[in-house]
Amino acid sequence: MDATILRTERLQAFYVLDIYGKTKRIKAVNHIDLAIRENEIYGIAGESGCGKSTLLKTLAAAVEPPLRVIDGKVFYRINGAEVDVAALSAEEKRQLRMTYLAYVPQGSMSVLNPVRRIRDTYRDFIESHRDVRQKGEIFDLAREHLLELGLPPKILDAYPHQLSGGMRQRVTIALATLLKPRIIIGDEPTTALDVVVQRGVVQLLKDVQSRLRNTIVLVTHDMGVHANIADRIGIMYAGKIVEEAPAERIFRAPSHPYTRYLINSLPRFGDKTVRESVPGSPPSLANLPAGCPFHPRCPHAMDVCKQAVPEFTHVAPDHKVACWLVEGEGYGKSA
Amino acid sequence: MENLLEVQHLTKTFTFGSVISRVKITAVDDISFHIKPAEIFALAGESGCGKSTTARIIMGFERATSGDIIHNGKKEAKNEKVWFTEGIQAIFQDPFATFNPLRTVERYFFETIQNYRLATSRSEAIERIDAKLRLVGLTYDDLAGKYPSEFSGGQLQRISIARALLTDPKLIIADEPVSMVDASLRMSIVNLFKRLRDEFGVSVLYITHDLATAYYVCDRIAIMFRGKIVEIGTVEQVLMAPKHPYTQLLRASIPEADPAHRWQGVIRLSDAEQEEYLRQGCRFAGRCPHVMDVCRQMTPPQFDVDGALVACHLYTKTPQSDEVLIASKG
Numbered sequence: 001m002d003a004t005i006l007r008t009e010r011l012q013a014f015y016v017l018d019i020y021g022k023t024k025r026i027k028a029v030n031h032i033d034l035a036i037r038e039n040e041i042y043g044i045a046g047e048s049g050c051g052k053s054t055l056l057k058t059l060a061a062a063v064e065p066p067l068r069v070i071d072g073k074v075f076y077r078i079n080g081a082e083v084d085v086a087a088l089s090a091e092e093k094r095q096l097r098m099t100y101l102a103y104v105p106q107g108s109m110s111v112l113n114p115v116r117r118i119r120d121t122y123r124d125f126i127e128s129h130r131d132v133r134q135k136g137e138i139f140d141l142a143r144e145h146l147l148e149l150g151l152p153p154k155i156l157d158a159y160p161h162q163l164s165g166g167m168r169q170r171v172t173i174a175l176a177t178l179l180k181p182r183i184i185i186g187d188e189p190t191t192a193l194d195v196v197v198q199r200g201v202v203q204l205l206k207d208v209q210s211r212l213r214n215t216i217v218l219v220t221h222d223m224g225v226h227a228n229i230a231d232r233i234g235i236m237y238a239g240k241i242v243e244e245a246p247a248e249r250i251f252r253a254p255s256h257p258y259t260r261y262l263i264n265s266l267p268r269f270g271d272k273t274v275r276e277s278v279p280g281s282p283p284s285l286a287n288l289p290a291g292c293p294f295h296p297r298c299p300h301a302m303d304v305c306k307q308a309v310p311e312f313t314h315v316a317p318d319h320k321v322a323c324w325l326v327e328g329e330g331y332g333k334s335a
Numbered sequence: 336m337e338n339l340l341e342v343q344h345l346t347k348t349f350t351f352g353s354v355i356s357r358v359k360i361t362a363v364d365d366i367s368f369h370i371k372p373a374e375i376f377a378l379a380g381e382s383g384c385g386k387s388t389t390a391r392i393i394m395g396f397e398r399a400t401s402g403d404i405i406h407n408g409k410k411e412a413k414n415e416k417v418w419f420t421e422g423i424q425a426i427f428q429d430p431f432a433t434f435n436p437l438r439t440v441e442r443y444f445f446e447t448i449q450n451y452r453l454a455t456s457r458s459e460a461i462e463r464i465d466a467k468l469r470l471v472g473l474t475y476d477d478l479a480g481k482y483p484s485e486f487s488g489g490q491l492q493r494i495s496i497a498r499a500l501l502t503d504p505k506l507i508i509a510d511e512p513v514s515m516v517d518a519s520l521r522m523s524i525v526n527l528f529k530r531l532r533d534e535f536g537v538s539v540l541y542i543t544h545d546l547a548t549a550y551y552v553c554d555r556i557a558i559m560f561r562g563k564i565v566e567i568g569t570v571e572q573v574l575m576a577p578k579h580p581y582t583q584l585l586r587a588s589i590p591e592a593d594p595a596h597r598w599q600g601v602i603r604l605s606d607a608e609q610e611e612y613l614r615q616g617c618r619f620a621g622r623c624p625h626v627m628d629v630c631r632q633m634t635p636p637q638f639d640v641d642g643a644l645v646a647c648h649l650y651t652k653t654p655q656s657d658e659v660l661i662a663s664k665g
Contacts, residue, residue, distance in 0.1 A: 047517040047518065047519050047520070048488070048517055165382075194381035194382055194544055195381070195544060195546070195585060195588045195589055195590075196381060196584060196585060196588045196602065197381070198588070198590070199588040199590070199598060199602055200602060202590075202598075203598070203601060203602070221517060221518050222518065222590065223518065223592050224547075224589065224590030224591060224592045225590050227590060227591065227592045227593055227594045227597070228590045228591075228594075228597050228598055247594040248594045248595070251592065251593060251594055261519065262518070262519055263592070265518070265519065265521070265522045266518075266547070266592040267522075267525075267547040267548050267550065267551035268547070268591075268592065269547065269550055269574060269575065269589075269591075270575060272550075272551060274526065275522045275525075275526070275551065276522060276526075277489075277519060277520050277521065277522040277523035277526075278519040278520065281487045281489065281490065281520075282487065282517075
């Protein structure tokens with residue numbers, strides 16, 4: 001098993017808002033323990049408003065008010081030594097960004113400056129991280145990198161609006177991987193793309209991962225993409241990871257009622273049996289129900305669910321679930 | 336059975352640029368299809384293939400360059416907007432953009448009732464609104480005096496459907512109704528369309544790029560590519576045994592929710608969308624693995640292959656003689 005590269009310990013990050021003298025806490029990341037390994041693709045799935053993007057922000061150490069890290073720690077493993085992110089200075093964080101940890105955002109149009117050519121974005125990028133004096137050297141580096149990823153180097157002279165959505169998304173992935181980062185964080189990189197283009201982008205991400213042998217943390221709500229690319233999947237609900245397992249197990253033996261709904265509601269070809277959505281609506285993160293946050297929507301809710309938050313239970317090696325149901329049935333409580 | 340809606344040889348051309356450098360893009364190029372009563376018909380394809388333009392023309396937001404839209408045997412004429420829209424209602428993609436955040440949701444319902452003169456008193460109107468909301472699993476009390484921000488995306492989309500149902504339409508045009516809704520709530524919307532079809536005989540023109548839900552909910556499907564319909568038939572014919580190379584590519588690109596069946600092989604993406612629009616002959620020729628000389632010169636007509644209509648030169652040689660017809664009839 002590969003070593004852990006990114007680890008969180010009881011991480012809690014809330015949006016603290018002050019509205020007319022009343023303090024409102026939006027619990028977007030609530031006690032999350034992650035251990036993401038080297039050379040793996042870790043998928044995070046969940047519905048919108050469950051705190052996925054906030055989790056990524058805290059992982060990337062891009063915490064800005066009103067978001068605050070209330071408790072817990074994030075550790076990076078850099079050259080074999082674990083580093084607490086909170087102890088880093090702003091300049092150290094800046095240097096780590098894009099060289100150690102890169103970020104692929106969702107809306108590629110809002111990332112690339114619309115009034116500058118792609119090559120200017122590349123130049124900004126390289127100049128701020130590498131010590132290169134010659135302009136030509138920068139473009140050689142950019143061109144080489146694009147060729148390596150199978151993109152036409154002539155796009156360097158284009159403005160973002162001249163490229164199609166899929167091409168822009170691939171350009172941002174190319175930018176993110178330019179300095180060969182150890183961790184790539186992708187926030188819905190394939191959402192809002194066409195299926196054929198989506199496949200191309202996933203293909204590119206996989207390709208990059210197998211070449212650099214680094215780690216990709218991929219957030220998307222599309223379970224089909226997760227099935228195709230992820231090694232391990234964490235299911236997030238209301239600011240918590242409720243189930244974590246290798247991709248095969250999540251799809252074959254989901255244990256949490258929410259995961260089961262998520263998997264069973266997927267339409268499949270050649271099968272027209274009725275699919276059911278999760279009943280009810282997602283809870284507000286500012287006003288979470290007591291106990292397990294899923295209990296108002298859960299068909300198996302018991303008394304204990306309304307009172308106490310379930311802890312993780314290991315149902316198999318590498319497969320853990322936070323649900324009272326699983327504990328009650330008593331599949332090996334040890335491990 | 337008579338067709339509820341018939342689209343005949345619909346073409347829409349957009350012109351860009353000034354007098355000197357004019358570029359014409361044919362967003363919708365000579366397409367024809369029909370929708371029967373109580374049927375869910377899918378129009379699927381990638382973004383920019385003209386599916387939304389087709390919907391906008393049917394709804395009357397856009398004038399067609401040529402071609403006809405026939406609704407209940409009547410052509411759409413300029414002064415018949417009210418009659419026309421009473422029978423055809425629309426649902427849009429983004430539930431948060433559909434509703435003005437500064438207006439209460441119920442005002443949309445009262446406005447529709449006023450526009451079509453559906454009730455004579457406020458209590459009668461509320462009764463009608465409540466009845467329609469109950470169909471989608473809500474009640475009038477749930478939304479009285481509330482603003483759009485107080486609902487989730489899935490709820491807003493259901494409210495949008497309830498509003499469309501006020502006029503008792505025979506056809507609902509749903510432009511990407513689930514793409515902005517969470518995966519966990521998607522099925523509740525899609526199942527609603529099924530129920531409307533089965534219980535009330537409402538037809539739906541379901542515009543989507545999500546072929547998996549299209550397979551789940553639809554009866555027939557048309558695949559569009561760069562303004563042309565390349566394949567049309569029942570979902571079983573088109574999605575389970577795709578004939579056109581583009582449909583095959585599309586079908587193979589859908590991520591199956593099963594880690595045991597991951598994507599194999601490498602695909603080629605188009606770098607220039609505009610080129611494909613302006614291309615002579617078959618517009619898929621640049622990426623097609625089976626490309627022939629004839630594809631680059633001649634636009635393929637539609638061939639009947641086992642009941643599905645396919646626009647591809649590959650099927651030119653398909654025998655259309657009597658013996659095949661007899662064989663297919665069993």
